[in-house]
Amino acid sequence: MLEINNLHAELETDADVTILKGLTLSIKPGEVHAIMGPNGSGKSTLSYVLSGKDGYSVTAGSAMLEGVDLLEMEPEERAAAGLFLAFQYPVEIPGVGNMTFLRTAVNAQRKARGEEELSAGDFLKEVRAKAKDLQIDADMLKRPVNVGFSGGEKKRNEILQMAMLEPKMCILDETDSGLDVDAMKLVADGVNALRSENRSFLVITHYQRLLDHIKPDFVHILADGKIIKSGGPELALEVENNGYADILAGAA
Amino acid sequence: MTALDKIEVKEGVDQDTVDAVTALSGNYKYGWETEIEMDYAPKGVNPDIVRLISSKNEEPEWMTEWRLQAFTRWEKMNEPTWAMVSYPPIDFQDIYYYARPKSMAVKPKSLDDVDPKLLATYAKLGIPLKEQAILAGVEGAEDMPAEGRKVAVDAVFDSVSVGTTFQAELKKAGVIFCSISEAIRDHPELVKKYLGSVVPQSDNYYATLNSAVFSDGSFVYIPPGVRCPMELSTYFRINAENTGQFERTLIIADKGSYVSYLEGCTAPKRDVAQLHAAVVEIIIEEDAEVKYSTVQNWYPGDENGKGGIYNFVTKRADCRGDRAKVMWTQVETGSAVTWKYPSCILRGDDSQGEFYSIAIANNMQQADTGTKMVHLGKNTKSRIVSKGISAGKAQNTYRGLVSMHPKAKNSRNYTQCDSLLIGDQCGAHTVPYIEVKNNSSRVEHEATTSKVDDDQLFYCRSRGMDEEEAVALVVNGFCKEVLQALPMEFAMEAQALVAISLEGSVG
Ligand SMILES: Nc1ncnc2c1ncn2[C@@H]1O[C@H](COP(=O)(O)OP(=O)(O)OP(=O)(O)O)[C@@H](O)[C@H]1O
Numbered sequence: 230m231l232e233i234n235n236l237h238a239e240l241e242t243d244a245d246v247t248i249l250k251g252l253t254l255s256i257k258p259g260e261v262h263a264i265m266g267p268n269g270s271g272k273s274t275l276s277y278v279l280s281g282k283d284g285y286s287v288t289a290g291s292a293m294l295e296g297v298d299l300l301e302m303e304p305e306e307r308a309a310a311g312l313f314l315a316f317q318y319p320v321e322i323p324g325v326g327n328m329t330f331l332r333t334a335v336n337a338q339r340k341a342r343g344e345e346e347l348s349a350g351d352f353l354k355e356v357r358a359k360a361k362d363l364q365i366d367a368d369m370l371k372r373p374v375n376v377g378f379s380g381g382e383k384k385r386n387e388i389l390q391m392a393m394l395e396p397k398m399c400i401l402d403e404t405d406s407g408l409d410v411d412a413m414k415l416v417a418d419g420v421n422a423l424r425s426e427n428r429s430f431l432v433i434t435h436y437q438r439l440l441d442h443i444k445p446d447f448v449h450i451l452a453d454g455k456i457i458k459s460g461g462p463e464l465a466l467e468v469e470n471n472g473y474a475d476i477l478a479g480a481a
Numbered sequence: 482m483t484a485l486d487k488i489e490v491k492e493g494v495d496q497d498t499v500d501a502v503t504a505l506s507g508n509y510k511y512g513w514e515t516e517i518e519m520d521y522a523p524k525g526v527n528p529d530i531v532r533l534i535s536s537k538n539e540e541p542e543w544m545t546e547w548r549l550q551a552f553t554r555w556e557k558m559n560e561p562t563w564a565m566v567s568y569p570p571i572d573f574q575d576i577y578y579y580a581r582p583k584s585m586a587v588k589p590k591s592l593d594d595v596d597p598k599l600l601a602t603y604a605k606l607g608i609p610l611k612e613q614a615i616l617a618g619v620e621g622a623e624d625m626p627a628e629g630r631k632v633a634v635d636a637v638f639d640s641v642s643v644g645t646t647f648q649a650e651l652k653k654a655g656v657i658f659c660s661i662s663e664a665i666r667d668h669p670e671l672v673k674k675y676l677g678s679v680v681p682q683s684d685n686y687y688a689t690l691n692s693a694v695f696s697d698g699s700f701v702y703i704p705p706g707v708r709c710p711m712e713l714s715t716y717f718r719i720n721a722e723n724t725g726q727f728e729r730t731l732i733i734a735d736k737g738s739y740v741s742y743l744e745g746c747t748a749p750k751r752d753v754a755q756l757h758a759a760v761v762e763i764i765i766e767e768d769a770e771v772k773y774s775t776v777q778n779w780y781p782g783d784e785n786g787k788g789g790i791y792n793f794v795t796k797r798a799d800c801r802g803d804r805a806k807v808m809w810t811q812v813e814t815g816s817a818v819t820w821k822y823p824s825c826i827l828r829g830d831d832s833q834g835e836f837y838s839i840a841i842a843n844n845m846q847q848a849d850t851g852t853k854m855v856h857l858g859k860n861t862k863s864r865i866v867s868k869g870i871s872a873g874k875a876q877n878t879y880r881g882l883v884s885m886h887p888k889a890k891n892s893r894n895y896t897q898c899d900s901l902l903i904g905d906q907c908g909a910h911t912v913p914y915i916e917v918k919n920n921s922s923r924v925e926h927e928a929t930t931s932k933v934d935d936d937q938l939f940y941c942r943s944r945g946m947d948e949e950e951a952v953a954l955v956v957n958g959f960c961k962e963v964l965q966a967l968p969m970e971f972a973m974e975a976q977a978l979v980a981i982s983l984e985g986s987v988g
Pocket residue numbers: 240248266267268269270271272273274275284317
């Protein structure tokens with residue numbers, strides 16, 4: 230599904246700051262991978278570089294989604310190709326109704342893929358059903374995108390977008406942070422409902438507890454722009470219990 | 482639910498409009514022209530031309546005199562230069578002041594007799610000249626108030642009114658809705674009483690010129706206590722080349738009446754700039770209310786600033802009676818130069834004026850627009866919400882006056898003035914004038930200037946929208962408060978227009 234090979238990225242404005250320093254990762258269809266790593270190790274940068282945010286230059290390496298070069302594409306083309314990023318810090322868009330935003334997004338992707346637009350009626354039905362599962366009420370659907378949403382509401386809203394857009398490759402950047410126990414369960418249920426053999430997930434998190442709900446196939450430790458250790462779910466437990474010191478020392 | 486939320490629910494509409502419109506090539510959708518035989522008055526303006534226009538309209542002597550008086554005044558005046566707009570000098574003698582389709586030489590008895598070419602023009606513009614409820618088949622239309630479904634139209638083509646719909650039905654309610662030339666002939670007592678009473682002949686250079694040479698426009702009278710049974714609208718189309726359009730609109734809302742009035746306008750793409758100098762006067766008596774909404778979409782000129790309409794407009798509402806209310810809503814997306822300040826004179830005690838404006842300037846467009854709120858009566862209230870969007874190399878100025886006179890005790894004004902910049906070659910300017918001459922009134926002014934936020938655009942794009950779609954969405958959000966003030970059909974048109982006007986502003 231997603232093949233990242235020896236990815237190097239630096240800040241566009243400051244070539245002295247290299248953030249990703251040879252990152253390699255292979256995610257097969259249907260797999261769930263978790264990435265953990267100290268603050269500032271480059272986890273969000275990886276998600277941004279994959280989804281095409283301005284401000285970073287890729288100096289070496291590649292990232293392919295189902296055999297197609299992601300790095301050559303505009304952000305919206307990557308989205309239409311099936312990539313989705315649940316933002317660590319979802320962005321507020323004043324004045325734009327959440328529903329309008331979702332519908333514009335869904336139809337933009339459909340159009341890009343040469344599919345018919347969803348009719349207003351079908352769209353409404355789908356949104357309402359999916360919002361209900363995530364306990365997002367009608368009021369939140371009407372309010373402007375993320376404006377005045379609590380931290381947890383913003384994260385649930387990201388998952389609603391994901392559910393509506395039905396991407397193939399979902400990247401979740403700390404979707405669990407800021408969630409209370411119940412909301413965490415809702416979000417995890419939302420993700421698990423989407424798990425299928427042709428959809429993959431890359432879950433960035435600091436905490437084991439999310440991974441109790443979303444069972445990963447692999448766990449990777451990202452430090453200083455590289456994956457320094459990979460393993461199964463037990464690796465997350467190790468981090469939870471001992472922190473990163475041993476792992477970092479082991480890698481050095 | 483607010484008006485805009487309704488749109489969100491019955492979304493099919495706005496998105497379809499946007500798509501239909503974007504599918505058309507070029508970004509100005511109304512740039513085509515109608516090939517039709519025209520009669521012109523000779524170029525230029527002088528007392529003979531003024532008399533000619535007056536006689537073409539079969540006006541009584543007093544009207545001709547009134548025009549000539551205005552012309553004498555105009556000759557002694559100078560073009561104003563204080564606005565933040567620059568354009569090559571206008572040669573006022575190189576313009577046609579009167580252009581009428583030949584087929585209109587004999588006024589058609591009814592719309593059925595109107596030249597099919599003219600009817601086709603309005604059909605192509607999407608203006609319903611058939612007396613039918615519009616928006617049939619739109620999901621959610623059943624939620625709309627009944628009066629929202631019918632819109633009476635006065636269609637003005639170059640210098641003349643082609644026809645006015647629903648006149649019979651309106652007449653039953655006592656409402657007079659006709660072209661101003663008809664009103665001068667058929668309702669001279671009303672015209673004499675009110676014409677020039679809000680915008681005096683000598684008000685400003687363009688208004689004075691308009692007083693001398695206005696050729697047509699709309700007239701509305703709502704009798705006491707009547708709620709106008711449908712929305713009224715005028716659609717202005719400039720078609721002829723080198724021709725100025727000088728229309729005059731007079732709206733009178735008698736005691737306790739209500740009317741919502743819409744105005745739309747377009748013109749063909751031409752290399753040479755064209756002049757449009759209109760005057761709108763509104764009189765609002767005790768307890769009456771008028772909503773006046775404009776979607777101004779004159780041809781803006783090309784991306785190098787060639788051609789386009791020079792739009793010099795004087796619009797003013799006089800809340801003459803106590804508790805009179807007026808609300809101006811304008812969406813200004815067109816014109817090469819816009820010079821326009823729809824104003825409110827709050828003369829009656831407890832009267833209210835509101836001004837909601839979206840002004841978009843892209844490429845080389847220049848907009849200098851705003852409002853005047855003149856508080857004369859006690860406990861008067863005014864509210865100004867202005868959203869200026871600048872892109873390309875455009876300059877966008879908000880110019881607003883709030884004046885609290887000594888007798889306007891306990892009056893309030895709230896002004897919110899937001900500017901949004903797209904790119905770094907455009908400019909936004911805010912020029913507020915505030916005069917408070919009593920100590921019980923309060924004026925609040927808030928202004929912000931921001932850039933379209935890259936994070937917002939990236940967020941939209943990461944969800945699959947292309948850059949222009951993303952900008953249009955963010956800008957529509959920025960304008961939401963004003964879009965909400967528009968009647969629903971207009972709000973949808975305006976949303977689509979925002980997207981179109983900003984084409985080419987990114988990337
Ligand atoms: N646009 C930027 N300008 C300057 N520094 C940046 C920029 N983007 C990322 N960085 C730096 O790159 C490093 C990696 O940041 P990134 O946000 O990817 O970390 P992270 O692993 O997601 O951290 P966290 O766990 O705190 O979310 C940090 O040191 C950060 O300050």
